[in-house]
Amino acid sequence: MSKKADSKTVTINDIARLSGVSKKTVSRIINNSPLVRKDTRDKVEALMREVGYAPDPMARGLAFRRSFLIGMVYDNPTAQYVVDMQYGALDALRGSSFELVVHPCDSRSADYIEGVRRFAQQHKLHGVILVPRASEDQALVEMLKDIGCRYVRIAAVPMDETSQTVITHDRDGAAEAADYLLSLGHRDVALITGPVAYRSTLERSAGFLDALRKRGITLPEDRIVEAGYTFESGLAAAEKLLLGDRRPTAIFTGNDEMAAGVYKVALRAGIDIPRELSVIGYDDSSLASRLSPSLTSVRRNTRDTGRTAAAMLLQPEGQGPLASASVRPHVVVRDSCQPPQR
Incomplete structure (x- = not known):
């Protein structure tokens, strides 16, 4: 041979x-x-x-009545977040004989849960990583339980009695962002949130606003704008905050994509970042270091999160519930924030 x-x-x-x-x-x-x-x-x-x-993973799967495939199910508008999550999962699977297959979905679709069911059953998945916002859907989780498919949720807070969750502590990360802006002397700040249907939005908004309240600051309604975790929605939200008669000295955005939208509006309006406007994002994606000035952002270790979730699914069955895990966020200081000029 x-x-x-x-x-x-x-x-x-x-x-x-x-x-x-x-x-x-x-x-x-x-x-x-x-x-x-x-x-x-x-x-x-x-x-x-x-x-x-x-x-061959599929041939091995037939022999063992399951495949050597880990699925990743996501409904998330932020491409870089999903890519980083996949890289992390692949890090954990490397050398394990398992492979990763992905399933993008639209949780607003009437048949999306049935689509995930077909995905899991056709591939005979060993297990599924559920990425926000899909991870927040209890009906989806119940379906996976019904078909006997293992899963790990990635979520801002504990969401499962069996502790099959990687907890990302979004509230704490946003609170740290607020504390950082307050430490610079900012008091007139604004918040651009993600979609209110996302648990991450609720947790980040609560963490940011609670930290401000502890210092005696309550944001008026016109200082809080809902957006969609996309560049375009961040741009539209920034126009509401920056093109009026009175603009804030600092803006915290629910992710880096929306922060990039703030940058573009500021550039068009001749507003200097950070001299006239401080901006802080969330995710610390690769975009943060590529913006000019480089963006201060809350790092949530997305790649580590994907790695941890995949590693949890590789734990042998029959050893009780999977152990819970946490990935702690923290602020990465760069060049987009400084004390206010007024």
Whole structure:
């Protein structure tokens, strides 16, 4: 048999025959079973590397009545957030024989839960990572329980009795953002929120506003504008706040995409950031360091969150409920904030 050039034709039966062991032994080695002697494992693994053999995840799934696939379900308008989450999950899966498959959905659609059901059942998923806002839908979670599909939620607060959640503590991150602006001397501040249907929006808004209230500051209604976690919605919200007769000295936005919208409105209006307007975002995405001036933002370690969620699904079944996990946010100070000039 030729080497790696013909590795696509190599089967598990070939590996068993060439190494002089049973197909069951090869299968155990592929699945990291401890029931194989080290010298046997080393010999078979060396042969698999020599011929370039890699087990097919779907074929393995048929043998074990499940696949070696982890699903990621998301309904989120922020592309970079989703990409970072996927990178984190892939970090955890690397070297595990599991692969990641993604399923974007629209939670406003009448049949989206049925779509997730088909996705999970057709792929025979080992488990599912639920990304906000999908992670906040209890009906979706109940469906996954009904079909026996493991899941881990990513959410701002604990949302599951079985602790199958990576908690992101959004309220604390937003409170830290408020404290930072207050420490610079800002008192006339504004808030651009995400969609109120998102739990992250509620938690970030509450954290920011509560921190202000502790210092005796209550924002009037015209200083709080709902947007949609997108650049375009941030731009529209910023126009309401910056193009009137009286503008705030600082704006906190629910994510970095909306902060970029604030930057564009400020540039058009000739408002200097940070001399005339301080801006702080949330996510600390790659966009934050690319804006000019670089954006101060709340880092929520999105990649770590995805890595943690995937690692939780790799824990062996039958060992009780999955352990809960947390990813703590913190403010990353850059160049977009300074003390107010008035």
